[in-house]
Amino acid sequence: MLFANLLVLAFSGGEAGGPLDVNPGVILWTVVTFIFLMLILKKLAWKPILNTLSERENFIKESLERAENAKKEAEKLISDNKVSMLKAEEESRKIVEQGRDYAEKLKIQMLEESKAQAKKMIDDASNEIERKNLEAFNNLKEQVADIAIKSAEKILRENLDKEKQTKLVNKYLDDLSKN
Amino acid sequence: MWYSDTLAVKDSLQASGNGSSDTGWIMHHVLDARELDLTPFGVIHLPHIELFGMDLSITKHVVFMWIAILVLVLAFISARKAYKKSLVPRGVTNFLEVLIVFVRDEIARPTIGHGFEKFLPYLLTVFFFILTCNFLGLIPYGSTATSNISVTATLATISFFVIQIGGVMKNGFFGYFKGLIPHGIPLWLLPIMFVVEILGLFTKPFALAIRLFANMTAGHIVIMALLGLIFILRTYFVVPVSISFALFIFLLEILVALIQAYIFTMLSSLFIGMAYHQEH
Numbered sequence: 001m002l003f004a005n006l007l008v009l010a011f012s013g014g015e016a017g018g019p020l021d022v023n024p025g026v027i028l029w030t031v032v033t034f035i036f037l038m039l040i041l042k043k044l045a046w047k048p049i050l051n052t053l054s055e056r057e058n059f060i061k062e063s064l065e066r067a068e069n070a071k072k073e074a075e076k077l078i079s080d081n082k083v084s085m086l087k088a089e090e091e092s093r094k095i096v097e098q099g100r101d102y103a104e105k106l107k108i109q110m111l112e113e114s115k116a117q118a119k120k121m122i123d124d125a126s127n128e129i130e131r132k133n134l135e136a137f138n139n140l141k142e143q144v145a146d147i148a149i150k151s152a153e154k155i156l157r158e159n160l161d162k163e164k165q166t167k168l169v170n171k172y173l174d175d176l177s178k179n
Numbered sequence: 180m181w182y183s184d185t186l187a188v189k190d191s192l193q194a195s196g197n198g199s200s201d202t203g204w205i206m207h208h209v210l211d212a213r214e215l216d217l218t219p220f221g222v223i224h225l226p227h228i229e230l231f232g233m234d235l236s237i238t239k240h241v242v243f244m245w246i247a248i249l250v251l252v253l254a255f256i257s258a259r260k261a262y263k264k265s266l267v268p269r270g271v272t273n274f275l276e277v278l279i280v281f282v283r284d285e286i287a288r289p290t291i292g293h294g295f296e297k298f299l300p301y302l303l304t305v306f307f308f309i310l311t312c313n314f315l316g317l318i319p320y321g322s323t324a325t326s327n328i329s330v331t332a333t334l335a336t337i338s339f340f341v342i343q344i345g346g347v348m349k350n351g352f353f354g355y356f357k358g359l360i361p362h363g364i365p366l367w368l369l370p371i372m373f374v375v376e377i378l379g380l381f382t383k384p385f386a387l388a389i390r391l392f393a394n395m396t397a398g399h400i401v402i403m404a405l406l407g408l409i410f411i412l413r414t415y416f417v418v419p420v421s422i423s424f425a426l427f428i429f430l431l432e433i434l435v436a437l438i439q440a441y442i443f444t445m446l447s448s449l450f451i452g453m454a455y456h457q458e459h
Contacts, residue, residue, distance in 0.1 A: 019210060019396055023329045025234045026211065029241040030333035037248050038304040045255035046300045049279060052262045059266065 145173055205403040209396055211327050212239045217320055240324040247311040247324065282306050286445050291452040294349070298451050301341050305334065306444040313395060313436030317429070325439070326395035328388065335388035338447045343380070346454030358457035383450050387443055394439045398432040 148169055156165060207216075213236060215223040225242065228235045254271060261272040268276050282303050287295040309325055316323025324330050346355045359376040360369065405425040408417055 019206070019326070019392075020328055022332070023211065023234070023238070023327075025228075025236050026238055026240060026327060026329040027333045028233070028235060029237070030244065030330045031337070033241070033244045033248060034304070034308065034334065034337060037251065037308055038300065040248070040252060041255060041304050041307070042300045044252065044259065046303055048259055049255070049262065049276070050283070050299065052266070053276070053280065053283075056266050 141173070141177070145169065148173075205400060205407065208403055209323075209326060209399050211329075215239055215242065215320075239322050240327045240330060243315050243322045243324045244308075244312065244330070247308060247315055250311055250315075251307055278306070278310075279303060282444060286441075286448045290445070290448040291455055294455065295448075295452075298341065298345060298448070298455075302444050302448055302451075305338070305447060306440050309334070309391065309443055310436065310440035313440060314433075316395065316399065317432055317436065323395045323399065325391055326399060328392045331392040331395075332388040334391070334443070335384035338387060338443075338450070339381070339384040341447070342383075342450045342454045345451050346457070349455050350457055355454070355457070383446070387446055391439050391443050394435055398428060398435055402428050402432070 149166060152165055152169060153162065213225055213227070215225065217223060225237045225239070228237065254275060258268075258272040258275050261268065261270075283295075283299060286306075287299055287302050291298060312324040312330075315321045316326065325334075343355075346358075349355075350358055359380075360372050364372060402425045405421045405428065408421050
């Protein structure tokens with residue numbers, strides 16, 4: 001219907017003919033214009049712009065890839081760091097524990113050593129005391145014997161010779177020490 | 180039937196008033212002309228050229244095609260300069276880039292597929308040329324070169340040649356015409372199929388030409404007719420209706436200008452793809 005209207009309008013338009021009139025001049029000019037435009041734009045626009053576009057697309061793609069790689073690397077680094085930190089922590093804990101163990105052992109050892117030493121010292125001292133005691137007793141015994149002999153000698157100088165008397169006194173002393 | 184109907188309408192219109200109800204002024208705006216009508220600043224008469232017995236006059240539509248060239252060249256020069264400055268587009272460059280990427284990624288790549296780069300300059304040129312011509316018709320004193328059947332038919336013919344040359348270059352001359360006939364049809368159908376397919380080759384660009392021409396012409400005629408109602412009915416009451424409807428149609432025209440440039444490019448690309456990759 002519109003088309004019909006158009007035709008009618010065209011036919012009634014008068015002077016320049018209708019819209020469906022084909023003008024060979026316009027056809028020729030269109031061909032020339034279009035080809036000219038295409039050549040100009042091909043040189044001026046399409047080649048450089050399309051190149052720039054693909055260049056930029058590659059650039060963006062590469063940048064994204066690089067960013068992705070960097071991110072991955074950073075993540076790896078972080079996880080590595082975490083692992084090594086954990087390891088270091090573990091190690092330090094172990095070292096501290098070892099130190100503590102060692103100290104504990106050392107403490108026990110030292111304690112035992114000092115105990116043993118003290119005991120030994122006490123033993124030594126008591127031995128010494130016993131020895132000294134014995135010695136003193138022996139000394140005393142000798143001195144007593146001496147004194148007794150001397151006094152007995154003084155008393156019994158006339159009727160008893162020295163050997164017999166010593167024997168006698170020794171026998172008495174032995175009896176004394178036995179008791 | 181339709182003819183008598185419209186004649187009746189026209190007659191009644193003519194009878195309803197005097198000269199102002201004549202529809203000639205609508206066609207005057209839509210049709211090609213030998214002068215640029217810049218009322219009230221005057222009229223520029225274009226040169227009349229005749230070569231080898233052919234009328235090669237510069238007409239209004241030819242001038243507007245050249246204006247389109249000028250606009251495009253200036254736009255792309257500025258875009259190129261902007262690209263040299265930095266890789267990041269802005270302003271006009273951004274707009275142009277959106278359209279270029281649209282033609283490349285939404286039209287050429289999916290319809291032609293492998294090897295679409297060869298046809299990209301043609302498709303881009305057609306798209307931007309038609310788009311600019313369409314938009315030039317929407318500015319005051321402008322005229323739509325694409326509402327001239329000579330222009331659209333020529334564009335369609337160029338499209339036709341690009342399609343055939345693309346097909347022949349890829350498949351060889353005989354291979355191309357053999358590939359036109361679908362596989363697995365009975366032998367006795369071959370002559371008919373051949374004729375049908377050859378006809379099909381020509382109807383495609385014919386449809387392209389008519390579609391673009393009719394779309395670009397119709398919108399203008401409707402706007403003119405809506406505004407013409409004011410003068411035909413001779414009342415102020417129709418003014419708001421006419422203006423709002425005309426505005427609506429004008430906005431629609433902006434859409435149509437984009438859509439028609441897209442469709443022409445899209446269909447050309449589709450036909451190129453069909454001729455180029457015949458196995459599908």
